[in-house]
Amino acid sequence: MRITRTLEYFLVVVMLGALVACSKPVTFMDLNGDPVSLASDNDQWLALNFWAEWCDPCREEIPELNELANDGQVRVLGVDFDSSQGDSLIKKAKALDIRFPVLQESPMTALNEPPPQVLPATYIISPEGKVVTKLFGPQTRKSLEEQINKLSKHQLQENSSNG
Numbered sequence: 001m002r003i004t005r006t007l008e009y010f011l012v013v014v015m016l017g018a019l020v021a022c023s024k025p026v027t028f029m030d031l032n033g034d035p036v037s038l039a040s041d042n043d044q045w046l047a048l049n050f051w052a053e054w055c056d057p058c059r060e061e062i063p064e065l066n067e068l069a070n071d072g073q074v075r076v077l078g079v080d081f082d083s084s085q086g087d088s089l090i091k092k093a094k095a096l097d098i099r100f101p102v103l104q105e106s107p108m109t110a111l112n113e114p115p116p117q118v119l120p121a122t123y124i125i126s127p128e129g130k131v132v133t134k135l136f137g138p139q140t141r142k143s144l145e146e147q148i149n150k151l152s153k154h155q156l157q158e159n160s161s162n163g
Contacts, residue, residue, distance in 0.1 A: 029103070029104045030104065037129070046077060046125040050119060065078070120136070122134075
């Protein structure tokens with residue numbers, strides 16, 4: 001009897017530890033080696049963009065993403081579809097004039113999402129770090145801002161009806 005009770009307590013402690021470990025925000029490294037979290041500390045939405053050097057629509061979209069990132073209302077992160085590393089990744093980002101942070105690895109496993117099959121692909125991620133929608137094809141600063149405003153309003157309505 002005593003062994004069973006001890007085992008039950010042990011399992012509860014292990015399960016609680018696992019839950020706490022799972023709730024920590026996952027961080028990734030950008031090209032500068034700085035840690036980047038997908039969740040936001042200040043309620044900002046995130047546009048996670050997959051690009052490739054050989055993708056012409058990606059090249060057309062990058063200036064729009066640079067503008068969006070520069071504005072500061074929405075965080076923008078990039079991911080090289082071809083999974084380049086090190087100097088190769090740095091050279092590609094410079095050649096495309098990407099001015100927003102580029103991750104050294106894809107966060108899709110951490111997001112429980114399959115990698116995109118079409119480029120360009122932009123995943124809109126809530127301030128809590130959850131994928132809310134996926135956009136395929138080239139986006140503009142305006143189209144992304146409109147999409148995020150719509151999602152943000154929807155989330156506010158949902159939260160007020162649940163609260």
